[in-house]
Amino acid sequence: MGNEEAVYFSRGLTELTLSFHIIFATIGVGIPLMIMIAQWVGIKKQDEHYILLARRWTRGFVITVAVGVVTGTAIGLQLSLLWPNFMQLAGNVIALPLFMEVFAFFFEAIFLGIYLYTWDRFENQKKHMLLLIPVAAGASFSAVFITIVNSFMNSPRGFDIVNGQLVNINPILAMFNPAMPTKVTHVLATSYMTAAFLLAAIGAYRLVKGSNHVYHKKGLFLTMKMGLLFSIITAILGDFSGKYLAEYQPEKLAAAEWHFETEEGAPLMMYGVLDNGEVKYALTIPFGLSILAHSNPKAEVIGLNEFAEDEIPPLYIHYLFDTMVTIGMLMIGISFVFLLGFWRRWRFVLTKSFLWIVVFGGPLSFLAIEAGWWLAEVGRQPWILRGIMRTSEAATTSGQVDTMLLLFAGLYLILGIGSMVVLTRMFRKNTVEQELADRASDKAGETV
Amino acid sequence: MNLEFIGIFVLWLFLFGYVMVASIDFGAGFFNAYVTLTGKQHILSKIIQRYLSPVWEVTNVFLVFFFVGIVGFFPRTAYYYGTTLLVPVSIAIILLAIRGSYYAFTTYGGLKHKRYTYMYGLTGLFIPASLSIVLTISEGGFVTNETPGPALNYWDLFTSPLTWSIVVLSLTAVLFISAVFLTWYAHEAKDEHATNLLRRYALIWAGPMILTASGIVVELHAHNPEHYARLMDVWWLFILSVALFIGTVYLLWKRQAYGTAFGLLTGQFFLAFFGYGIAHYPYLLYPYLTIYDSFTNEAMAIALIIAFVAGLGLLLPSLYLLLRLFLFNKEYVQGKRNDHT
Numbered sequence: 064m065g066n067e068e069a070v071y072f073s074r075g076l077t078e079l080t081l082s083f084h085i086i087f088a089t090i091g092v093g094i095p096l097m098i099m100i101a102q103w104v105g106i107k108k109q110d111e112h113y114i115l116l117a118r119r120w121t122r123g124f125v126i127t128v129a130v131g132v133v134t135g136t137a138i139g140l141q142l143s144l145l146w147p148n149f150m151q152l153a154g155n156v157i158a159l160p161l162f163m164e165v166f167a168f169f170f171e172a173i174f175l176g177i178y179l180y181t182w183d184r185f186e187n188q189k190k191h192m193l194l195l196i197p198v199a200a201g202a203s204f205s206a207v208f209i210t211i212v213n214s215f216m217n218s219p220r221g222f223d224i225v226n227g228q229l230v231n232i233n234p235i236l237a238m239f240n241p242a243m244p245t246k247v248t249h250v251l252a253t254s255y256m257t258a259a260f261l262l263a264a265i266g267a268y269r270l271v272k273g274s275n276h277v278y279h280k281k282g283l284f285l286t287m288k289m290g291l292l293f294s295i296i297t298a299i300l301g302d303f304s305g306k307y308l309a310e311y312q313p314e315k316l317a318a319a320e321w322h323f324e325t326e327e328g329a330p331l332m333m334y335g336v337l338d339n340g341e342v343k344y345a346l347t348i349p350f351g352l353s354i355l356a357h358s359n360p361k362a363e364v365i366g367l368n369e370f371a372e373d374e375i376p377p378l379y380i381h382y383l384f385d386t387m388v389t390i391g392m393l394m395i396g397i398s399f400v401f402l403l404g405f406w407r408r409w410r411f412v413l414t415k416s417f418l419w420i421v422v423f424g425g426p427l428s429f430l431a432i433e434a435g436w437w438l439a440e441v442g443r444q445p446w447i448l449r450g451i452m453r454t455s456e457a458a459t460t461s462g463q464v465d466t467m468l469l470l471f472a473g474l475y476l477i478l479g480i481g482s483m484v485v486l487t488r489m490f491r492k493n494t495v496e497q498e499l500a501d502r503a504s505d506k507a508g509e510t511v
Numbered sequence: 512m513n514l515e516f517i518g519i520f521v522l523w524l525f526l527f528g529y530v531m532v533a534s535i536d537f538g539a540g541f542f543n544a545y546v547t548l549t550g551k552q553h554i555l556s557k558i559i560q561r562y563l564s565p566v567w568e569v570t571n572v573f574l575v576f577f578f579v580g581i582v583g584f585f586p587r588t589a590y591y592y593g594t595t596l597l598v599p600v601s602i603a604i605i606l607l608a609i610r611g612s613y614y615a616f617t618t619y620g621g622l623k624h625k626r627y628t629y630m631y632g633l634t635g636l637f638i639p640a641s642l643s644i645v646l647t648i649s650e651g652g653f654v655t656n657e658t659p660g661p662a663l664n665y666w667d668l669f670t671s672p673l674t675w676s677i678v679v680l681s682l683t684a685v686l687f688i689s690a691v692f693l694t695w696y697a698h699e700a701k702d703e704h705a706t707n708l709l710r711r712y713a714l715i716w717a718g719p720m721i722l723t724a725s726g727i728v729v730e731l732h733a734h735n736p737e738h739y740a741r742l743m744d745v746w747w748l749f750i751l752s753v754a755l756f757i758g759t760v761y762l763l764w765k766r767q768a769y770g771t772a773f774g775l776l777t778g779q780f781f782l783a784f785f786g787y788g789i790a791h792y793p794y795l796l797y798p799y800l801t802i803y804d805s806f807t808n809e810a811m812a813i814a815l816i817i818a819f820v821a822g823l824g825l826l827l828p829s830l831y832l833l834l835r836l837f838l839f840n841k842e843y844v845q846g847k848r849n850d851h852t
């Protein structure tokens with residue numbers, strides 16, 4: 064296998080592992096916050112339903128954490144196995160947040176173990192809820208630290224290269240690079256948003272399938288509120304991400320927007336097809352791109368004509384951008400209509416057809432996460448460290464990457480199917496109605 | 512003391528931590544499968560489950576800590592080890608992944624089937640075997656520097672007696688460490704049947720463990736005389752280690768003070784592990800990499816050490832809480848409390 068093939072397969076394996084890990088990572092970041100909110104509401108209102116929500120979510124969460132942990136371990140090792148040249152260089156400058164991430168994991172793992180095994184151990188339920196704070200904080204901080212590493216790849220800072228040597232290294236400056244604020248916050252907000260819509264989808268699915276229990280309605284209402292909140296925040300932070308790109312990575316924005324010539328008052332193009340360099344059938348929003356890039360309809364936006372041919376990312380990222388933004392807007396709309404309808408007692412928001420839309424919102428949010436990461440990563444090409452190291456120079460020289468790609472594909476298939484099977488069995492066997500009845504009789508037993 | 516030394520010391524310490532906790536975990540899985548096969552699972556399974564459940568994720572983080580830390584402190588290891596270890600480490604990752612997820616699937620997801628118990632037990636032996644290959648490679652002689660980059664010579668690796676002695680040592684050590692710990696744990700749980708059975712396993716594996724460990728010293732004499740000579744410079748560490756080993760076996764034999772026995776065992780492995788590490792110094796990979804030429808820059812090293820100290824300040828109290836709630840909590844250990852979600 065020549066080295067070109069090694070690069071090709073290393074890319075494939077990295078794409079595969081990260082695309083799989085991010086599903087579980089997003090759940091890992093978002094769900095603890097939702098559990099915490101449900102448990103808090105339950106304790107405050109003394110409402111058994113919310114406590115049970117928290118409890119059932121936690122049970123499912125344990126399964127996804129397990130898959131998150133093992134796939135995360137895989138990607139952590141694969142970074143060195145597949146991109147040894149990159150890690151050798153980057154390790155000198157950006158190892159600090161990676162190292163801090165491990166402490167966040169440690170913290171999360173310890174308290175998750177404690178949290179799981181201490182339901183009902185404390186007289187005061189609030190004490191038990193407090194144990195969840197380190198879990199949620201640990202998970203969110205892992206996301207913060209790893210996203211800092213990724214933002215460094217997009218806008219490397221904190222060192223100079225003199226005669227091929229790294230000098231003047233400043234790990235703190237490397238962490239607080241220009242891409243970091245928008246990237247970290249957008250990633251966090253999207254995780255919370257996706258977790259909320261995932262849980263909403265599950266509640267809606269139960270209602271569609273004929274359960275009419277108020278438990279599901281309470282859950283749905285709570286998660287849709289969270290979903291609306293975080294999807295609005297997501298869109299605002301997404302807008303800031305666009306402004307960041309315009310300033311620091313104009314080639315990524317230009318490729319995502321099929322913006323070929325530098326111009327003032329640039330329009331925003333959605334969808335469409337590319338025909339010999341001509342954009343056709345696109346939905347054009349006049350001045351849209353200038354507003355996204357600089358908040359000013361007249362502003363000048365840099366186009367692809369300013370870049371060398373071999374430094375332009377693949378143009379298909381346009382569709383990834385469109386997918387992400389469309390889903391973002393759609394989810395804001397859906398959750399807004401649902402909540403308005405719920406308050407105003409409009410019948411149709413609890414009809415089957417509307418609930419089905421909510422059910423699809425869960426997978427759609429995950430699709431947006433995937434599209435967003437692909438946009439960010441493919442849009443950085445051909446660089447692995449923008450402007451400093453090309454992806455093709457970073458890969459391993461090992462000849463067995465193709466076999467490993469097959470092995471890992473098999474592994475993820477097993478893990479994916481396994482977690483689906485286990486999760487459905489877990490909740491099918493143990494229905495909400497049954498569990499509420501059990502808990503009520505437990506309580507009665509205790510007081511006798 | 513220089514920064515390089517602090518870095519490798521911290522990492523070696525965490526690797527030692529991983530070796531101990533992971534050995535308990537791997538061995539427990541194996542014994543669980545073994546008693547299931549021989550129809551004695553009513554004696555052991557409960558004890559093993561109760562210990563493993565709250566801590567399994569923590570075990571994994573020790574490993575993550577080590578490999579993230581070594582790339583942080585010694586970035587050039589990413590180049591040499593990253594390029595050469597693709598296959599053995601990928602296999603280890605896949606086994607770890609299957610093991611970790613199926614543990615959660617069975618324990619929390621109710622996927623109960625003997626097939627998984629066996630698979631779980633077997634991966635517990637294959638993982639230490641595949642990870643221990645890294646130690647073998649670090650002795651040098653298996654990696655060559657070729658034109659596109661360093662490459663591993665599989666034929667030499669798999670025909671070397673050193674490789675297989677280290678593999679066998681990793682297995683015997685896993686079973687011995689695990690059996691001694693679980694004897695103590697079962698004793699704390701006041702479960703006499705389990706204690707007796709585990710004590711027997713511990714005594715059975717003690718002999719093979721010390722034999723293979725001594726065998727390796729002999730193998731090294733032939734394979735890497737430089738390392739062997741440095742090993743002999745710290746001979747007294749190994750003598751002390753053997754003395755502690757004898758103490759452990761004696762206590763087990765006399766059915767006394769299982770807690771102390773486990774303490775002695777920890778000491779035994781600590782001394783041997785550090786003796787081996789000190790003799791390996793300064794090489795990370797004979798003869799290409801030393802801790803000095805692969806070290807990161809000073810600014811990063813200081814930042815990492817500060818982060819490490821701050822991190823420990825957070826971790827030690829939490830680990831203590833975990834141990835107090837589960838390991839040293841009489842009610843939990845004896846199975847009177849569960850409280851699982």
Ligand code: HDD
Nearest residue numbers: 246249250253298301302304305388391431432435436439
């Ligand atoms: C639920 C998922 C989701 C949704 C609805 C959105 N995004 Fe997003 N977006 C992400 C999930 C995401 C992400 C997965 O979190 C990314 C990938 C890498 C990153 O930094 O965040 C991302 C990246 C990303 C980038 C690239 C940043 C970079 O490469 O540095 C831009 C410009 C936007 N987003 C803009 C938006 C806008 C204007 C949205 C309007 C609603 C939007 N996103 C909705």
Ligand code: HEM
Nearest residue numbers: 074077078081082085146209212213436437440441447454
């Ligand atoms: C978890 C969400 C992420 C996803 C889904 C993701 C996805 C991708 C994809 C699709 C590529 C391939 C681009 C191409 O070659 O066309 C890639 C490349 C890469 N990403 Fe990411 N990425 C994620 C986060 C990260 C983070 C946080 C880091 C840094 C620590 C990172 C490091 C890399 C590396 C080293 C490559 C290989 C070089 C390259 O092909 O650009 N990724 N990723």
Ligand code: HEM
Nearest residue numbers: 087088091092128131132135136138139168202206571572
């Ligand atoms: C190159 C990129 C990445 C690497 C190297 C990586 C590494 C890891 C590792 C080693 C673990 C397991 C830790 C353990 O043993 O407990 C893990 C889990 C996790 N990762 Fe990733 N990760 C990456 C990308 C991401 C991203 C982009 C996010 C968030 C947006 C994320 C969030 C998490 C979370 C929350 C967990 C905990 C498991 C869970 O709760 O599901 N990771 N990751």
